Amino acid sequence: MLHQRAARGLICAFLCVLATSARADIVVGVVLSLSGPAAPVGRAQAPVVDHLPRQVDGEAVAYLVRDDASDPVQARALAIELADAESADLIIGSTTVAGSREIVNAMAGRGVPVITPSALELGRIQPGAAGYWAFRTAPDPWLMANGVVAHLLAHDRRRIAFVAIDGPYGDLWWSAFGTLAETRRLKVESFRRFDAGSATWPWPSAIARESPDAVMVVAAGSAAVAAVQALRDAGFDGPIYQTNSAAVDAFLHACQGRCKDVMMPASPARLAEGDGAGARFRARLGAAATAFGGYVWDAGILLEEALRRSRATRMADAAGTRQALRNGLESIRSLAGVNGVFSMSARDHVGLDQRAVILVTPDENGWKRAD
Structure with a gap:
């Protein structure tokens, strides 16, 4: 201390x-x-x-x-x-x-x-x-969510599974993403909350069986990486979207090559361009x-x-x-x-x-x- x-x-x-x-x-x-x-x-x-x-x-x-x-x-x-x-x-x-x-x-x-x-x-x-x-x-999180929705539509990914950590951040993203998805005619086929600190998660296997076009994961820190790993281990090999909270270098380092087809919104400052x-x-x-x-x-x-x-x-x-x-x-x-x-x-x-x-x-x- x-x-x-x-x-x-x-x-x-x-x-x-x-x-x-x-x-x-x-x-x-x-x-x-x-x-x-x-x-x-x-x-x-x-x-x-x-x-x-x-x-x-x-x-x-x-x-x-x-x-x-x-x-x-x-x-x-x-x-x-x-x-x-x-x-x-x-x-x-x-x-x-x-x-x-x-x-x-x-x-x-x-x-x-x-x-x-x-x-x-x-x-x-x-x-x-x-x-x-x-x-x-x-x-604004609504701007970030709109960027994700636009990318999904551009790639004709319309059947979505939505997974969010239990709490205000997950609620905020569901409010934004859910509203935009309904407006833009995306189909959110499943919506799940999860405890980031739980030892086991049943939802990755369920999502793999559903085989959606993409999964939207709302998490931060180690939970954001763990969610990707859990989905891949369960057999889901499709696109995974995360929020801008995951667009940090710690996510890169923890991914260890397992983040193919993982995308997230970020500010332009994330890339050294322009x-x-x-x-x-x-x-x-x-x-x-x-x-x-x-x-x-x-x-x-x-x-x-x-x-x-x-x-x-x-x-x-x-x-x-x-x-x-x-x-x-x-x-x-x-x-x-x-x-x-x-x-x-x-x-x-x-x-x-x-x-x-x-x-x-x-x-x-x-x-x-x-x-």
Whole structure:
């Protein structure tokens, strides 16, 4: 325990020296999960902070980084400290949906805009609602599900078996995929939930007997790989689709060559292709350029544009600056980021369209676009 606390302290101490609020015109609080269960994602995001804009049209921008240890309660407390004690004008965070929800709810009451790099559902956007102050750089699960459905239809795979881990993530994906499948006339022949921690799963053998055109698996981490292995062991040799949660290098390494005909949606940042924002992101981050880091990079792009758009309307007091930044974010149109093109509005604080989704598949060299 002492070693874990010491490690967290060192991480925070190191990252906090990235910037100081002294003499900064704009202060940005950054809350990430640098320890705890979400640390693999948080630590992929942390190096990006060092490359976010420090000067925007002559204004100095400072970033104060905090580790919420993958704890939503701590994420809330840190965001409050940054807003109240450090006078942060905007918060970026957190790595997790649960942490982001706590931050957004806490900052809405203080009138502080939040850009979350998680897949948090923002809810209502009108004044008085938490979503009014929240913006997001991660694509909507509905966009990801639509990418899967489009790929299924393009390959005439219409009889689908759907399997999801039991819990909110599985429910969210079933809501999106099930609705899209019905609209686009796919036939979901079976729907099953499963416990990721169970020692045995009966459903792979049942699905192999049903012989659907494809299987949609909603899982994350080791369960995503185990589901593929269980289906192959049961004799199912058809296409397997996963969610964007599986589009991480850990999935590649754990697959061990057994992931032929496994596909999943991902953001364009997953592949080293294209130019513009993606090329700059890869050039600056090198091997540390990841899809999850791209969500933080895009938060910096949104912040820079919002600073330019809000400069004429910003007030000397903190409340006026925060409100102007929020309005600046909401006015952004056709801004190219790593993960897509952002066009915000009073009804949409994500602003991404289908250009934010590609279908990828593992191969011997890493990732490639699915055919």
